Structure formats: C-alpha cells, structure tokens
Amino acid sequence: MPQKATVPGTPDARPDDAPGTRPDGTSDARPGYGQLLRTRGAWTFLLPGFAARQPFAMLTISIVLLVQHTSGSYGTAGAVSATTGVSMALFAPYGGKLADRFGQRAVLLPGVLVHSAAGLALTALALSGAPTWTLFLAAVPTGASTPQVGPMVRARWGVRLQGSPLMQTAAAFESVTDEFTFVLGPLFATALCTGVNPAAGLITEAALTLVGGLLFAAQKGTQPTPTAGSGAGHARVEHVSALRVPGVRVLIVTFLGIGSVFGGMQVSLAAYTEAIGEPGLNGVLYGTFAAGNMLSGIVCGAIAWKIAPQRRLLVGYTALALTASGLWAAQSVLLLAGLGLLVGVCIAPALITGYTLVETIVPASSRTEAFTWLTGAVALGQAVAVTVAGQLEDRFWDGAGFLVPMGGTVLALAVMYLLRSRLVPPSSGRTVARGVDHRVPVAVD
Structure with a gap:
C-alpha cells in the first residue's frame, strides 16, 4: 500500500503524534493544554528546555546588580547590560540559521560553553575592579553566545505537530512559559545577588546555562532534521x-x-x-x-x-x-x-x-x-x-x-x-505520495 507523503527535512509522520488529530490536520476535539502535553516525546524536550531557558531571564538583572555593586553606577550597569542585549539580538539569528542547517545540538554545545565562560569572565572582571571598557568587552560574547533555547523548543513543536491545530496551543504554551520564566528569573537572581553575594546571580546563570543547555542538546531525537548534509534516503533540502x-x-x-x-x-x-x-x-x-x-x-x-x-x-x-x-x-x-x-x-x-x-x-x-x-x-x-x-x-x-x-x-x-x-501564506499545490517507500512530495495542479 502506498505510504503517506512526508515533508522533506523533517522526521517522519508527526501530525498524528498529537492525540485527537486526524491525518488531514483536522481535530476531533477542542485543542487544549492536556492534549498538547500528551504529544509523544514532548516532555523529553520540555523539561530540559525549561531548565535551559530560565537563565536567559536572569542575565540582565544579574549584570545590573553586579556591575552597580562594583562600580557604584547604575548608568554603567545599564550600559553593560544593554550591550549584552544588543549583542544577543544581532547574533541570535545567525545561531538560528546554523541550527537549521547543522542541527540544534551542533550549535548548542559550543554555545553554552562560550556563554558560561564569558559570563564567568565578566564576573571576575567586575569583582576585580577591572577598567570599565573590559566589562563591555566581556559583555559582547556573553550576549552573542546566549543560547536561543526558546526558539529551538518552538521549532521542535513544529516537528511534532506539523499540520495539527495544536500548533496554536503550542504557541500559547510557549508564550506563557516565556512569561513565567521572566517573572521567576529576575526574582531568583535578585534574591541571590542581595541575599547571598552580588556575583551569585551571574555565576548561577552561567552554571544553569551550561547544565540545562547540555541536557537539552542531548535530546537528539526531537530536534528538526538539519538541512545540510542529508544522508541517503532523504530528499535534499535547499536552505533559504x-x-x-x-x-x-x-x-x-x-x-x-x-x-x-x-x-x-x-x-x-x-x-x-x-x-x-x-x-x-x-x-x-x-x-x-x-x-x-x-x-x-x-x-x-x-x-x-x-x-x-x-x-x-x-x-x-x-x-x-x-x-x-x-x-x-x-x-x-x-x-x-x-x-x-x-x-x-x-x-x-x-x-x-x-x-x-x-x-x-x-x-x-x-x-x-x-x-x-x-x-x-x-x-x-x-x-x-x-x-x-x-x-x-x-x-x-x-x-x-x-x-x-x-x-x-x-x-x-x-x-x-x-x-x-x-x-498571507503562499499557496501551494496538493501533495500526494508517489508510491511505496517514496517520500518525495509531488505538487498536483
């Protein structure tokens, strides 16, 4: 019997992983969070993903509190923190492009190592009373290497739920998760910096990034298929x-x-x-x-x-x-x-x-x-x-x-x-299978 066509560049047969979803992408039940969280394989990337993205919400306030304590200036602290944010904004898309081409794991492994090292270097410079320009110098790689775990989790949902009405629910779930981390993260960082040590927030952020990032990267089975270097049996996908x-x-x-x-x-x-x-x-x-x-x-x-x-x-x-x-x-x-x-x-x-x-x-x-x-x-x-x-x-x-x-x-x-x-999404032709074991989609006029 002919098998259904799959989309090149993604793992096989994802839409029907979601309970209550028919092969044609329609749902026989109202999409809800319980249904979403029963998606096969979801928890394997959700839990480590949450641990890996929590430090992101701690970074800005940790830098502000540390640099203000060591320099006595909110202006300097804000400027160093802003440098980190701008560096992240400018470099993050290129990390995303590399993750699409070579796989999330290939980007995460070096990224978390660089980020943790740069964050610890920034901490050491601030505590040692180093010149202000060195803080800005360390802030650039700290921001540029910030792991973009949230977008990577969203991309994994796209693989698991392709064609499913649960994608809207997944987008909402990720938005709520982001908001929760940005409520919890600053509170945690502030408590560490004011109750333990001014450097405790940034040190903890670096440690959580390293541990959480490595755990998330270890979940290879749920990451989207890289578009570069596709092996035999997979259609070649041109990265755009x-x-x-x-x-x-x-x-x-x-x-x-x-x-x-x-x-x-x-x-x-x-x-x-x-x-x-x-x-x-x-x-x-x-x-x-x-x-x-x-x-x-x-x-x-x-x-x-x-x-x-x-x-x-x-x-x-x-x-x-x-x-x-x-x-x-x-x-x-x-x-x-x-x-x-x-x-x-x-x-x-x-x-x-x-x-x-x-x-x-x-x-x-x-x-x-x-x-x-x-x-x-x-x-x-x-x-x-x-x-x-x-x-x-x-x-x-x-x-x-x-x-x-x-x-x-x-x-x-x-x-x-x-x-x-x-x-408006681009219009496309209907996709049908060509026959047994053929997974190359064909557009029919």
Whole structure:
C-alpha cells in the first residue's frame, strides 16, 4: 500500500503524534493544554528546555546588580547590560540559521560553553575592579553566545505537530512559559545577588546555562532534521534564509514594537513609582502587567480559533497600540495598574499569533532562524526602548517614558497594515505520495 507523503527535512509522520488529530490536520476535539502535553516525546524536550531557558531571564538583572555593586553606577550597569542585549539580538539569528542547517545540538554545545565562560569572565572582571571598557568587552560574547533555547523548543513543536491545530496551543504554551520564566528569573537572581553575594546571580546563570543547555542538546531525537548534509534516503533540502520571506520582515517590525512595550514599561514604571515616593510599588505594577500577559496567553491557547491568524494579529495589535497609547496620560496608581493589566492582556495574543504565523509562511528548514529573528527583535526593541525612555524621563516630565510604548506600537501597526498581504501564506499545490517507500512530495495542479 502506498505510504503517506512526508515533508522533506523533517522526521517522519508527526501530525498524528498529537492525540485527537486526524491525518488531514483536522481535530476531533477542542485543542487544549492536556492534549498538547500528551504529544509523544514532548516532555523529553520540555523539561530540559525549561531548565535551559530560565537563565536567559536572569542575565540582565544579574549584570545590573553586579556591575552597580562594583562600580557604584547604575548608568554603567545599564550600559553593560544593554550591550549584552544588543549583542544577543544581532547574533541570535545567525545561531538560528546554523541550527537549521547543522542541527540544534551542533550549535548548542559550543554555545553554552562560550556563554558560561564569558559570563564567568565578566564576573571576575567586575569583582576585580577591572577598567570599565573590559566589562563591555566581556559583555559582547556573553550576549552573542546566549543560547536561543526558546526558539529551538518552538521549532521542535513544529516537528511534532506539523499540520495539527495544536500548533496554536503550542504557541500559547510557549508564550506563557516565556512569561513565567521572566517573572521567576529576575526574582531568583535578585534574591541571590542581595541575599547571598552580588556575583551569585551571574555565576548561577552561567552554571544553569551550561547544565540545562547540555541536557537539552542531548535530546537528539526531537530536534528538526538539519538541512545540510542529508544522508541517503532523504530528499535534499535547499536552505533559504528566513529573512528572504517577506512576512518575516513584517513580523520583525511587529516584534520590535512589542519589545518597546517591555523596555518602556520597565523604565517608566520605576521612574513613576520613585517620583511619587513609593518605589516598592514598581514590582506590584510590573507584576500586574506580567500577570495580564500570562493569563491572556493561557486563555488564548485554550480557544479553538476560527479567525485567520493574519486578521487576529491585526485586531490584537490594534488593541495593543490603543491601550499602550493611554499609559502616558495615567495620573493615578490604580489607573496605571488597570492600563498596565490591559496592555499585558493584549501582548500575549500578538506574540502567540506572530509565532503561529511563522509555521505557515516560513519553510520548515528555516523556522529556527525565523524564531530567533523574532526573539532578537523583542530584545533589540527592549534595549532601544530602555535607552530612549530613560532619556525622556531625565529630560522631560515624570512618565514621559510611557511615550515609547505608544510610539513603538503605533509605528509597527502602521507598517503591518501597509504590508499585511505579506503575512498571507503562499499557496501551494496538493501533495500526494508517489508510491511505496517514496517520500518525495509531488505538487498536483
């Protein structure tokens, strides 16, 4: 009997690994988290993946607290931390491209070693009172080698769930996981730096990156098939850079706007609470914003959407731009908390839908690279927003930094509306099998 066709460059027969999913990609049950987590092989990469991505959320605050302690300057600490973020944003996509071509393991193994060594070198330089320029020098490889475990996990979901409606649920699950790590990571790092030693946060980050990264890299069976050096019996897959996909460029702008919200909120909330004499409220207000993001992501992933993702992204991003545009006018803590909650609620659907679109507009051979471009865009947008918002707070009125989330999201929304046709998946012919043991798809007109 003829066997069903498979997609070149990916392991065999993934869609039916998801319970409740028919071979044609439709579902006989509402996609949910329980169904998602019963996907065969999922836990083999989820647990080590969570351990490996947790340090990423600890890096920035650990550097700030260490360098501020040793230099006495928040300005120097912020600049060193921003250098790490920019380096990560610029180099991460190339790591994703190499992971697509040669395999995630081939990139992770040297990456975690370099990152851990660079992080420890930065720690030693700061503690020894080395010149400031050496801290910036060490910050570059620390950021550039940051393992992009989140995008790699998303790419593995794409392999396991190809053609399944559970991809939307997986995107939501990953968004919630990211948000959870960014709530837990800074708290853990702050506790270590203030309760144990100023260097404890960065040292722990380096150690967790090494151990978690090696454990994740060991899960070879769930990683996407590399596009370079395909062996006998596999169709040769030509690697195409994700940047050549027009929709990816539109999504990069979209995610830059989301990064401007994160960066602008961090600086502006801290400045606002300090100005009213209640600096302790900063954590409460940012926690409210993060809680809205997490709850919205959970709900978004539990819904069986009937609306096309392109339309969902436009509608959701419009809501994000509108809510972010009201932050600068908030004149009370309660109003700011309410608006922050709404902004958080609007962010998760935009992130989830953007990652979901990657599955439809980017070839499987380039998806890890595409995910890292989007992750890097958020980091770059955040780094720029922190800098601009800080300048606005210093030079103008308290709360002027809230103009950054408004400007970033409105500009990104305008670009998205003008180029929305690029987010539509390319049409393709129907794929059929050629016969027994033939796995090369053929397009039928």
